[in-house]
Amino acid sequence: MPAAKSIDAETNFPTARPSAAAIDGIRVGVGGWTFAPWRDNFFPRGLPQRLELEFASRHLNAIEINGTFHREQSAAVYANWRERTPERFVFSVKAPKRIVEARALAANGPAIARFLQGIVALEDRLGPILWQLGPYRKFDGGDFTGFLDALPATVAGVPIRHALEVRQASFANADVVKLLRERGIALVYTDSAEYPNIAEDTAGFAYARLRRARDALADGYADAELDAWAARARTWAAGDVPADLPQLAPLATKRDQISARRDVFIYFINADKQRNPAAALALLRRLDAA
Numbered sequence: 001m002p003a004a005k006s007i008d009a010e011t012n013f014p015t016a017r018p019s020a021a022a023i024d025g026i027r028v029g030v031g032g033w034t035f036a037p038w039r040d041n042f043f044p045r046g047l048p049q050r051l052e053l054e055f056a057s058r059h060l061n062a063i064e065i066n067g068t069f070h071r072e073q074s075a076a077v078y079a080n081w082r083e084r085t086p087e088r089f090v091f092s093v094k095a096p097k098r099i100v101e102a103r104a105l106a107a108n109g110p111a112i113a114r115f116l117q118g119i120v121a122l123e124d125r126l127g128p129i130l131w132q133l134g135p136y137r138k139f140d141g142g143d144f145t146g147f148l149d150a151l152p153a154t155v156a157g158v159p160i161r162h163a164l165e166v167r168q169a170s171f172a173n174a175d176v177v178k179l180l181r182e183r184g185i186a187l188v189y190t191d192s193a194e195y196p197n198i199a200e201d202t203a204g205f206a207y208a209r210l211r212r213a214r215d216a217l218a219d220g221y222a223d224a225e226l227d228a229w230a231a232r233a234r235t236w237a238a239g240d241v242p243a244d245l246p247q248l249a250p251l252a253t254k255r256d257q258i259s260a261r262r263d264v265f266i267y268f269i270n271a272d273k274q275r276n277p278a279a280a281l282a283l284l285r286r287l288d289a290a
Contacts, residue, residue, distance in 0.1 A: 020061045020089035023287040025237045026264040027090060027127070029062035030276040042277035057085040060280055062127060064092040064209075064267045068119075069132070072096050078121040090127035092163070092207075092265060093119050100133055106146025113152075120158040128161040128186065128207055128265060135195065139170040148183055163188050163207040163265075167195040177202060177248060189245065199245035205263040206236035210279070213271040219282040220268065220275030229266070230286040236264045 033056040034049070043055055056063060065081075067073075081091065096115055099108050119126060131151075151162045164180060165188035166172075177200050180187050186203035190196070192211045210229065213220030221229075232242040239262055241247060266283065268276035 017059065017061070017284065017288065020057060020086040022061060022088070022263065023284070024234070025261055026233045026266070026287055027062035028233075028266045028280045028283050028287070029060040029064060029092075029268075030056075030280050031064045031066045031267055031269045031273075033057075033063055035273060037274040038277055041274060053081065053084050056277075057089045060277075060284070061088070062090050062092065062265060062267070064094060064130065064265075064269070066094050066269075069094045069097050072115060073118065075118045075121040078119055082122050082125045085125055087124075090125050091122055092127040092130055092267070093122075094130045094132060100131055101137075104143060106143045106150065108147065109150040112150050113155075116152065116155045116160060120155050120160075123158065126158065126160075128163045128205065130163050130165060130188070130207070132165040132188075133167060133171070135167040137168055139168070139173065139176065141175060144176070145179060148179055148185060151183070151185065161203070161205060162186070163203075163205075165190055165209065166198075169196055172196045172198055172248065174248060197246055199241050199247055201241050203262075205265065207265045208232075208236075209267050209269045211269050211271045213268055213273070213275040213279050215272035215275055217275065218278060220272065220279035221282070226279070226282050226286060229283055230290070233264050233266055233283075233287065234290070237261055 033053050038052075039045075039047070039049075043052055047055060053063075085091075096111075099105075099111050099115065102108055102111075116129070119129070129151075152160055154160060162183075163186040166176070167190070177187065177198075180200075180202035184203045186205055186207045187198060187200050189199045189206070189208040190211065191208065212225075219226065228244075232245065235242045268279045
């Protein structure tokens with residue numbers, strides 16, 4: 001695979017951070033990189049649209065690819081994205097709608113395998129796979145277990161990390177947490193007024209999707225809110241669960257063995273989307289300063 005292209009030399013735009021590496025294991029980003037309002041408040045004026053990924057990946061250290069929910073991409077496209085981003089940058093990838101919204105989740109093994117065969121072209125840029133279950137899907141123990149068992153730990157020798165987002169209250173139960181812990185699948189913390197918000201330790205990494213940005217605030221969030229998320233990120237990275245986030249009380253015990261540190265992925269998603277890059281940059285500044 002060719003090395004990443006020297007986009008910085010081509011564009012001469014400044015990079016906000018010296019490296020795309022995680023900060024003590026913590027990565028912060030946004031969903032996607034193509035959004036017209038960002039051309040007025042994130043991307044430099046006049047930046048060609050073909051270089052927006054290059055710019056975003058040199059100011060953030062992760063991006064969640066949301067477009068794959070509606071349209072799967074070829075291995076060649078994933079390889080192209082890899083070549084255009086710097087070393088140590090990573091993408092999380094949202095799984096296709098046709099899989100997570102199928103009538104029977106457990107019957108999706110072949111579709112899951114085909115999807116994952118393409119994304120491994122991201123190689124070292126591959127972060128967790130996000131499996132988002134819709135708000136109308138109720139918990140069915142047998143079907144859900146069969147689905148989890150179809151998620152492989154590796155594909156073509158590439159380790160695969162899985163993160164599950166639930167949007168239906170019936171998934172807020174001890175059985176779900178137990179099944180995820182047994183398989184090392186992260187339960188996504190979705191900071192939302194609409195969906196269950198559950199902060200449980202189920203994997204060797206943590207994954208949060210923050211959905212409360214407000215257009216009235218320059219950074220999308222108040223300073224105190226961003227300070228709190230920086231503290232929570234460090235708590236997750238240290239291997240613990242933030243005490244101020246909701247957990248399932250009956251299952252508040254730790255795993256038998258917990259790593260001293262773990263990776264953390266935090267994405268600012270939806271809400272007043274035009275403020276998400278500013279929120280991500282503000283959180284990265286707090287983590288960098290520490």
